[in-house]
Amino acid sequence: MIPVSFDYVRATSVADAVAALVAGGEDxxxxxxxxxxxxxxxxxxxAPTVVIDCSRVTEMQGxxxxxxSVVIGAGTTHHEVMNNPLINExxxxxxxxxxxxxxxxxxxxxxxGGALAHADPAGDLPAVxxxxxAVMTVVGPQGxxxxxxxxxxxxxxxxxxxxxxxxxxxxxxxxxxGWGYHYEKFQRTAQGWAIVGVAAAVQRNNGTINxxxxxxxxxxxxxxxxxxxxxxLTNAAATAESVAAAAQSATDGTRATSDLHAxxxxxxHLARVMxxxxxxxxxxx
Amino acid sequence: xxxxxxxxxxxxTTYDSxxxxxxxxxxxxxxxxxxxxxxxxxxxxxxxxxxxLLDGQSVKSCSVLAxxxxxxxxxxxxxxxxxxxxxHPVQTAFKECHGLQCGYCTPGMVLAxxxxxxxxxxxxxxxxxxxxxxxxxxxxxxHNIVKSVQYASDLMSGGAR
Ligand SMILES: Cc1cc2nc3c(=O)[nH]c(=O)nc-3n(C[C@H](O)[C@H](O)[C@H](O)COP(=O)(O)OP(=O)(O)OC[C@H]3O[C@@H](n4cnc5c(N)ncnc54)[C@H](O)[C@@H]3O)c2cc1C
Ligand code: FES
Ligand code: FES
Numbered sequence: 001m002i003p004v005s006f007d008y009v010r011a012t013s014v015a016d017a018v019a020a021l022v023a024g025g026e027d028x029x030x031x032x033x034x035x036x037x038x039x040x041x042x043x044x045x046x047a048p049t050v051v052i053d054c055s056r057v058t059e060m061q062g063x064x065x066x067x068x069s070v071v072i073g074a075g076t077t078h079h080e081v082m083n084n085p086l087i088n089e090x091x092x093x094x095x096x097x098x099x100x101x102x103x104x105x106x107x108x109x110x111x112x113g114g115a116l117a118h119a120d121p122a123g124d125l126p127a128v129x130x131x132x133x134a135v136m137t138v139v140g141p142q143g144x145x146x147x148x149x150x151x152x153x154x155x156x157x158x159x160x161x162x163x164x165x166x167x168x169x170x171x172x173x174x175x176x177x178g179w180g181y182h183y184e185k186f187q188r189t190a191q192g193w194a195i196v197g198v199a200a201a202v203q204r205n206n207g208t209i210n211x212x213x214x215x216x217x218x219x220x221x222x223x224x225x226x227x228x229x230x231x232x233l234t235n236a237a238a239t240a241e242s243v244a245a246a247a248q249s250a251t252d253g254t255r256a257t258s259d260l261h262a263x264x265x266x267x268x269h270l271a272r273v274m275x276x277x278x279x280x281x282x283x284x285x
Numbered sequence: 286x287x288x289x290x291x292x293x294x295x296x297x298t299t300y301d302s303x304x305x306x307x308x309x310x311x312x313x314x315x316x317x318x319x320x321x322x323x324x325x326x327x328x329x330x331x332x333x334x335x336x337x338l339l340d341g342q343s344v345k346s347c348s349v350l351a352x353x354x355x356x357x358x359x360x361x362x363x364x365x366x367x368x369x370x371x372x373h374p375v376q377t378a379f380k381e382c383h384g385l386q387c388g389y390c391t392p393g394m395v396l397a398x399x400x401x402x403x404x405x406x407x408x409x410x411x412x413x414x415x416x417x418x419x420x421x422x423x424x425x426x427x428h429n430i431v432k433s434v435q436y437a438s439d440l441m442s443g444g445a446r
Contacts, residue, residue, distance in 0.1 A: 001328055002307060002309070002312070003307040003309075004307065005305065005307055006307055007306060008289060008306030008350070008352055031353075034348055034349060034350070034353070035330060035348055038309075038330060038347070038348040038349070038350075039328065039329050039330045041307075042309075042328045042329075042347070043328055051306065051350075053350075053352075053353060055353065079342070102419065103333070103418045103419025103420075104397070104400065104416060104419060105333060105336055105344050105345050105397065105419045106330065106348075106419060108342040108343060108344055109344055109345075109348065109349065190414070190415075190418040191331070191418045191419055
């Protein structure tokens, strides 16, 4: 279908975009890569009066090494994330998960910031941001503020960003040496969304797992941190048995739902099995 | 809603046009400048039938606004051949290997393949299937499409495979 009529603003700076967002009121929509917004517009599930295109805002581009973290512009495409040397060296989990998103053409347009702001419960990148304790820098009419991933995702397709705020960059802390990573995704079809996904980072020292980070995709209204699994893995033996035992608590704190793709109890089963696989692979077991 | 001026180079020719902001790139290509080789197969950005190259990268032209392409350069299926008798090797390969039946997915498949082989000139079968995962075909079962891509890779790399 053809989208409803709207006005178009091509923002040239973050300040410009925020001003347009304030002027546009609640029916204004930010456009980044458009890979979630365009289908929504075509299906007429949204009817904005003005669309504010941020894809040419240079302040929202670029990937920089900030010492203890990597700072990624919200407008960085999935394709750029996957292929960026800094990200692959310091935060490879993000590159791995991004490589599973959609298909090459969508990854050429879709952005990291758009995927986080969209907060789709089946999106792969919110769970990664949560597991890695990423911090979002957002700018609104009152200025700039930081939102930790743990406070960003509040409900289905809903974040704690205000309607007149724009996500400008994402800071991903470097975990340092000794960490292994894996993103495990269960999908029914090529190019499909995750029925369940598990993002795992594990720091191993010879026969021991020092610590682990585990984030779950599509196990509730937003991404879920599998804290019980992380606790069970702290200073655990780096063996298949201890990983399997820890993975049993993967569903603690989750609120899986049933839909066309899977029933809630099946999702819970997947979360346990895939947590075991993701942690084992990240730990090199 | 007011029209917005755009200037876009398509298959080597620059077009100055005025579009409604809501105009999808694929509709502009088809209805305003006659590039009807680029087709629409879905409303959900899933099928890839509308794939074109935007500044050299494959994109789904149903999922880009025409205004967003302002100042950029597009290659459609109609701009790939150098002339009637001088097809792009990917086009030749799809013909030789029967990589199509009804042909509806073919413009998108061919352009996605051009992009894939640009990034990875000698892909494995698995890499071909993954690289084309955004393009759906209802006819071929994909087998001959994979063969076509392999043959195109041979043609383009001078038989290096
Ligand atoms: C067929 C298909 C398959 C897909 N499969 C997957 C998948 O497997 N896994 C996955 O994770 N994703 C998948 N996606 C979604 C894809 O990752 C999108 O690129 C992403 O969700 C949105 O990024 P975008 O830049 O395109 O955002 P847009 O579509 O431009 O925007 C999405 C939403 O976020 C808002 N927004 C965007 N940027 C900002 C910003 N900087 N500040 C504030 N608000 C902002 C917009 O207003 C809009 O509401 C798929 C999409 C399609 C069409
Ligand atoms: S028409 Fe189906 S992806 Fe564009
Ligand atoms: S040849 Fe008919 S859809 Fe592919």
